[in-house]
Amino acid sequence: MTQAVEDSNRRLLRARDAMDLTYGGPLDIPTLARIAFVSEAHFIRAFRATFGETPHRYLQRRRVERALYLLRCTDRSITDICFDVGFASLGTFSKTFHLIVGESPSEYRRRGEVIALPTCFAMAWTRPSSFGEDGRATRG
Amino acid sequence: MLSGLRISQIYVLDQDQAVDFYVGKLGLEINTDQDLGFMRFLTVNVPGDPERQILLEKPGPPAMDPATADEVRSLLTKGRTGGHLFFTTADARKAYEELRAKGGVEFTQEPTEQPYGIDFGLRDPFGNHIRVAQMASAAS
Numbered sequence: 001m002t003q004a005v006e007d008s009n010r011r012l013l014r015a016r017d018a019m020d021l022t023y024g025g026p027l028d029i030p031t032l033a034r035i036a037f038v039s040e041a042h043f044i045r046a047f048r049a050t051f052g053e054t055p056h057r058y059l060q061r062r063r064v065e066r067a068l069y070l071l072r073c074t075d076r077s078i079t080d081i082c083f084d085v086g087f088a089s090l091g092t093f094s095k096t097f098h099l100i101v102g103e104s105p106s107e108y109r110r111r112g113e114v115i116a117l118p119t120c121f122a123m124a125w126t127r128p129s130s131f132g133e134d135g136r137a138t139r140g
Numbered sequence: 141m142l143s144g145l146r147i148s149q150i151y152v153l154d155q156d157q158a159v160d161f162y163v164g165k166l167g168l169e170i171n172t173d174q175d176l177g178f179m180r181f182l183t184v185n186v187p188g189d190p191e192r193q194i195l196l197e198k199p200g201p202p203a204m205d206p207a208t209a210d211e212v213r214s215l216l217t218k219g220r221t222g223g224h225l226f227f228t229t230a231d232a233r234k235a236y237e238e239l240r241a242k243g244g245v246e247f248t249q250e251p252t253e254q255p256y257g258i259d260f261g262l263r264d265p266f267g268n269h270i271r272v273a274q275m276a277s278a279a280s
Contacts, residue, residue: 002210006153009217013267016219017248050218119249120224120261120269 011036012050015043019055020123023062024086027055063087064100065127071109078105100128147183149195150223151216153266155182158196161265165242166227168194178202186227194225216267223268232258232274 015036019027032055033043047055063085070081079090087093097105117126152158159182162168168184171193175181183193199212215221229235232251239245239262248269249261259273 002213006213006217009214010267013217013219013263014246017246017263021248119252119254119259120271 008046009050011038012047015047015055016051016058019059020062023059023066024084026086026088027059029055059086060096061100061127061129062123064097065123067093067097067105068101068108068126068128069122071105072111078109081105144191146191147193147195149197150225150268151199151212151221151266152196152264152268153198153213153216155180155196155198157265158182159184162194162196165239165245166270219263219267219269221268223264223266225268225270227270227272229272229274232260232272235272235274236260 015032018032018035022028029040029043033040036043036046038046044054047058051058066085067081070076070084071078074081076084082090082093085093087096094104097108101108159170159173162184163170167187169187169190171183171185171190173180173182180198182196184196185191185193199209199216200206201209204212212221216223236247236251240247246263247260248263249259251258251260254273255276257274257276259271262270262272264270
């Protein structure tokens, strides 16, 4: 039983790592399910049971985390950043960004540059934790 | 007051498999491998740096009860026991290619230019996160 949980965790972690690596592309559930050795139908449920959120939501937070970085540390345009991090339309990007961060990309950009963190820390700690369900922005 | 950091610890699921990975793939050396009866005390170090060891510890009794060990293994395989190792190398791209050629290494990030140098990420077989960096400021 425990062994099965550990194997499942590790396979889903492998799929999650793949999402973090390829966040710029579309969410590819069939490929991720293959990495995790589960059926497509089971993948989303198993991911959620293991990591507490759906793959889509996890990926959106990764994309916004990357957008936060690019907004503050590069001078790429907001439109370029939107597509760089994997959003398919500027409308979805702006809406998702505002929902999560509580302000628009251009407002956020005015906060200025941040220090460079090793990628794993930036990914884990600067990834916004909510979609604004609690009614306020989750980043200070 | 303090003069160095001699041993730090990460959890592994299996110590033989840990040796295969940390020695066989990453090229670390076994520093100490001793059966103490109640545990196998297993440490590795970067070649030439025996003053800084990594204890590869298997969670379980008598150090912790079986239920707690289950929790630790579950967190470990989700990548969330906090096991992070940051190594340095003289040439990150070369190290990456060498590891890739060996096969069986799970990369979480390809070599990437960072403000502090060039680094890449990988996971050990259990879920611990590893980074290898070529620091911009130093030769190694």
